[in-house]
Amino acid sequence: MDNVASHEDWKSCFSEVAPGLLLFARQWVQSAADAEDVVQEAFVKFWRRNHSIESRALLYAAVRSIALDFIRRDRRRARREASAFAEAEPAMEPQFEWEDETQSALAAAVGSLPHDQREVLVLKIWNELTFSEIAGALRISQNTAASRYRYALANLKKSLQPQ
Amino acid sequence: MNDFSELENELRNLRPARPSPILFERVEEALMDSGAGASPARQPERLPYNWFSLGIGLAAAAVLVLFAAISLERRQERREKIAQISPAPEKRPILPAQRDGIGVRGSTSSNRFIPAGATQVVYNTRDEGLQFARGSEQPLRRLRYQTHQTWQWRNPTTGASLRVSYPSEEVVLIPVSGQ
Numbered sequence: 460m461d462n463v464a465s466h467e468d469w470k471s472c473f474s475e476v477a478p479g480l481l482l483f484a485r486q487w488v489q490s491a492a493d494a495e496d497v498v499q500e501a502f503v504k505f506w507r508r509n510h511s512i513e514s515r516a517l518l519y520a521a522v523r524s525i526a527l528d529f530i531r532r533d534r535r536r537a538r539r540e541a542s543a544f545a546e547a548e549p550a551m552e553p554q555f556e557w558e559d560e561t562q563s564a565l566a567a568a569v570g571s572l573p574h575d576q577r578e579v580l581v582l583k584i585w586n587e588l589t590f591s592e593i594a595g596a597l598r599i600s601q602n603t604a605a606s607r608y609r610y611a612l613a614n615l616k617k618s619l620q621p622q
Numbered sequence: 623m624n625d626f627s628e629l630e631n632e633l634r635n636l637r638p639a640r641p642s643p644i645l646f647e648r649v650e651e652a653l654m655d656s657g658a659g660a661s662p663a664r665q666p667e668r669l670p671y672n673w674f675s676l677g678i679g680l681a682a683a684a685v686l687v688l689f690a691a692i693s694l695e696r697r698q699e700r701r702e703k704i705a706q707i708s709p710a711p712e713k714r715p716i717l718p719a720q721r722d723g724i725g726v727r728g729s730t731s732s733n734r735f736i737p738a739g740a741t742q743v744v745y746n747t748r749d750e751g752l753q754f755a756r757g758s759e760q761p762l763r764r765l766r767y768q769t770h771q772t773w774q775w776r777n778p779t780t781g782a783s784l785r786v787s788y789p790s791e792e793v794v795l796i797p798v799s800g801q
Contacts (some may be wrong), residue, residue, distance in 0.1 A: 473649060477640075477641045477645065478638040481641050482638035554638065555636050555638055556637045562632075565632060565636055580633075584633045585638050613626075615629060616626065619629075
């Protein structure tokens with residue numbers, strides 16, 4: 460994933476970034492289908508505008524922005540439909556494909572991280588963005604991005620230690 | 623960061639859920655469709671940096687308006703100069719001072735009219751046959767044109783316009799040469 464925009468074939472590019480993008484989108488939207496909507500819109504915009512590698516952060520910023528818009532719309536819709544779905548449990552699809560109990564515990568620990576730490580972790584680990592790119596995508600400073608990452612790892616380590 | 627290298631490796635081994643195969647089809651369709659708003663996604667068209675584009679657009683529009691204003695001003699100045707040079711179409715109001723013989727020194731710029739257009743519509747042509755002009759051995763064809771002429775002047779300062787229309791008749795003699 461060293462150069463997203465240099466791929467001539469969008470499919471190879473998309474297949475490479477899509478899982479990470481979806482995971483990133485899932486930090487805001489609950490269902491996988493909603494996350495796919497968000498990712499689709501962001502990627503299509505990014506590809507049409509033919510962004511260069513320098514603006515890769517823009518792809519993630521677009522995902523974030525569209526996801527936040529989605530949440531606002533979804534909240535309004537949820538209020539309208541609250542009475543109809545009062546007893547329904549929200550469907551929580553897994554964000555990871557875990558193979559054993561250790562990975563399951565790790566996935567659960569990631570899910571329990573504070574939101575600001577989790578989004579940095581997702582961008583760093585599963586999207587391989589640099590701290591500079593993370594800072595651009597989230598509109599925070601590089602130092603903030605780096606410190607949130609360290610806090611995320613520290614919290615994970617702490618939560619995974621046997622009691 | 624060495625404290626966390628093992629944990630980082632474990633995290634990297636954890637694979638995110640894969641996208642559904644239909645997502646690729648949807649993205650392909652959206653990319654094929656070049657029309658605006660064709661994206662099948664549910665959100666409206668919005669980019670995180672659209673304020674930046676809006677700012678550039680507004681700045682460009684302001685520059686264009688500025689250029690247009692300067693150009694209009696220059697054109698108006700040029701028209702005023704032309705109006706000052708051409709004395710023929712100037713319209714002078716009949717003022718009491720003129721009638722008294724004292725006269726008004728020049729006219730104000732708001733009274734200057736410059737030619738803005740002239741049209742001549744020929745609505746009838748009549749061939750009145752051949753004839754010989756006095757002292758000429760060559761026959762002439764006599765054509766009578768009935769026209770309607772319109773002259774127009776415009777005051778660049780006030781924007782007022784003056785139009786005069788009248789019917790006219792012209793007789794034209796065309797020499798005819800026999801072979």
